Amino acid sequence: MFKPTPSLQKMLRRLPLSTKQAGKEYYKGNRVGKLGTITRYGNFTPDWSLIRTFVYPELGTKNCELTPFVAEDMEKTRQTSEGFETYPKRLTGKDYLDAWKLSGGYDLVENDAYATGTNMPEPFEEKAGEKS
Template identity: 40%
Template sequence: MHPTLRTLGRRIQLTTKDTNKGYYKGNRTGSMGSHTKYGTYKIDYNKVRTYVVPDLEGFQLTPFVTRKLEISRGQYEGYRLGPLSGEHYLKMWKAENGDT
């Protein structure tokens, strides 16, 4: 038995399209534990990702949602650019929240 010429020169990347059922490539997230011989999964808490959230006290940026919002459904009169216009939204945002 001889290898084909295609596999002699370089390593071919294995993709899910090259194989049949049962091949799962993964998404590079890494493992957070290990499988036991009994078929269960044991989590290693030294491998678990923890995210440090910075202190946001005095943070200057605000989300694009105002706390003064009044729900008005279906009332679009007076919108020259349409109800979903980004330009109109930014004008309303500056009018309600100022230049913060």
């Protein structure tokens, strides 16, 4: 099998182990903490003094006296090289249509060629080609 060069072997020993590098009995965990014990028969018994529990407000979230860390009406800002700036307003469909009408857009065709009065084009029919 291939081995890393001797200079890299010292570096690889200091890297954190994974389950693929160690034996099949190795279990690293996921920073969860100890929540109980495993009996000698292999069963898990939880220790309820170590398990985190979150209490839901009695009056519900709408009528709760707790508030978020940031006010809901505060504008969202981002940091730039000059300082902080607010995000630009999002363009909604109504804003787009208003800008389109101001720039000369129209809903109905003002031409008398169309009997329906909409801005649909006339159907195009291809002429038969002549063989030479």
